[in-house]
Amino acid sequence: MNILNVVRSLGHGLWVSALLILAVIAGVAIGETAISVPVIFQVLANKLWAAGYAVDPIDEGIVWNYRLTRAIVAAACGAGLAMSGVVLQSLLRNALADPYLLGISAGASTGAVLVAIIGLGAGAISLSMGAFAGAIAAFALVALLARSSRASGSQAATGQIILAGIAGSQLFNALTSFLITKSASAEQARGIMFWLLGNLSGVRWTSVALSVPVVLLGLVVCLWHRRSLDAFTFGADSAASLGIPVRRVQTLLIATAALVTAVMVSMVGSIGFVGLVIPHAVRMVAGVRHARLLPLSALSGALFLIAADVLSRVLIKGQVLPIGVITALVGAPVFALILMRGNRAR
Numbered sequence: 001m002n003i004l005n006v007v008r009s010l011g012h013g014l015w016v017s018a019l020l021i022l023a024v025i026a027g028v029a030i031g032e033t034a035i036s037v038p039v040i041f042q043v044l045a046n047k048l049w050a051a052g053y054a055v056d057p058i059d060e061g062i063v064w065n066y067r068l069t070r071a072i073v074a075a076a077c078g079a080g081l082a083m084s085g086v087v088l089q090s091l092l093r094n095a096l097a098d099p100y101l102l103g104i105s106a107g108a109s110t111g112a113v114l115v116a117i118i119g120l121g122a123g124a125i126s127l128s129m130g131a132f133a134g135a136i137a138a139f140a141l142v143a144l145l146a147r148s149s150r151a152s153g154s155q156a157a158t159g160q161i162i163l164a165g166i167a168g169s170q171l172f173n174a175l176t177s178f179l180i181t182k183s184a185s186a187e188q189a190r191g192i193m194f195w196l197l198g199n200l201s202g203v204r205w206t207s208v209a210l211s212v213p214v215v216l217l218g219l220v221v222c223l224w225h226r227r228s229l230d231a232f233t234f235g236a237d238s239a240a241s242l243g244i245p246v247r248r249v250q251t252l253l254i255a256t257a258a259l260v261t262a263v264m265v266s267m268v269g270s271i272g273f274v275g276l277v278i279p280h281a282v283r284m285v286a287g288v289r290h291a292r293l294l295p296l297s298a299l300s301g302a303l304f305l306i307a308a309d310v311l312s313r314v315l316i317k318g319q320v321l322p323i324g325v326i327t328a329l330v331g332a333p334v335f336a337l338i339l340m341r342g343n344r345a346r
Contacts (some may be wrong), residue, residue, distance in 0.1 A: 003325045016299055027071030027306045028063055031313050037088030073203040074309040075302035076211035077264045078217040078274055082088030082301025085275030086294055087222055090229045091250055098276040099261035107138020107175045108265040109196055117184045135262035142168040198271040200309055207267050217300055218260040233255035271324045273331025274301050280338050
C-alpha cells in the first residue's frame with residue numbers, strides 16, 4: 001500500500017511539473033514579439049550548457065532576461081498567494097480571508113514609498129527591501145494588536161485578528177497616501193501607483209532565486225501541518241480536542257503565510273483576488289482535504305498568474321498593463337459567480 005502511494009505521489013508530481021513547465025514556456029513564447037518554442041529551448045541550452053546555437057541576441061535577451069524571469073516569478077507569486085489564502089481561510093474560518101487581510105500589502109506599500117520618495121536608507125535599501133520591511137512591520141503591528149486584545153474563545157480571537165488586520169491596513173494606507181500627497185512629484189506618484197497595482201517588469205534572476213525557495217518552503221511547512229488544517233476546518237476548539245497545539249500551529253502557519261506574502265508583495269506589488277478566488281474555485285473541485293487542496297491551489301494560482309501576465313502584455317498593443325488590473329478584472333466576476341453558485345447550492 002505504501003509503495004502504491006509513493007508511485008501515485010510521483011505520478012502526480014510529474015504531472016504537476018509538466019503542466020507548470022508548459023505554462024512557463026507559453027508565458028515565454030506569447031507576447032507582442034512572438035518567440036518560437038525551438039528558439040526558447042536553444043536559448044536555454046546556450047545559457048545552461050553553452051550549447052552554441054546561433055540565436056538572435058534580441059530574442060535571447062527577451063527570453064532570458066525578460067520573459068522567463070517574469071513567468072517563473074509569476075508562477076511563484078500565484079502559488080504563494082493561493083497557498084496563503086487557503087491557510088488563512090482555514091485558520092480564521094472566514095471565506096473572505098486572503099493574504100492581504102493582515103495588512104501586509106498596505107505595509108509593503110508604505111515601505112516602498114518611504115524608499116522611493118522619502119529616500120529612506122540613502123540609496124542603500126532597494127524598493128523591494130523597503131517593501132519587505134514595511135510588510136513585516138505591518139504584520140508585527142497587527143499581531144501585537146490582536147495579541148493585546150482580551151478576547152476569550154477561539155471565535156472571538158479570530159475576529160480580533162481580522163479587525164486588527166483591517167485597522168492596520170487602513171493605517172498604512174493612510175500613511176502611504178499622506179507621503180505621496182506631501183512629497184511625491186507627478187512622475188514619482190505615477191510610478192508608485194503603477195507598482196502598487198502589481199508590476200512584474202522589474203523582476204530578474206535575483207527575484208527568482210528568492211521567490212521560488214520561499215514558496216517551496218512555505219508549501220512544505222503547510223503540507224506538514226495539513227492534518228491540523230483539516231481539524232481547524234471545524235474550529236480551534238475541535239482541533240484542541242484532537243490534541244493539536246492550537247496556539248503554536250496558528251502562530252506558525254499565519255507567520256508562514258505572512259512571510260510568503262510579504263516576499264511576493266515586496267517584489268511585484270499588490271496583486272489582488274489570487275488568494276481569495278483560487279482557494280474557493282479549487283475547493284469546489286477538490287474538496288476540503290488540505291492534502292489535495294494546498295498543492296492544487298498552489299498549481300492553480302501559478303497557472304492563473306502566468307496567464308494574467310500574458311494578458312497584461314498582449315491586451316493593449318504597445319503597452320503593459322499592471323497585472324493587478326488583470327487579476328481584478330478576471331477575479332471579481334469569477335468570485336461573484338462562485339458566490340452565486342454557492343447560494344443556489346444552499
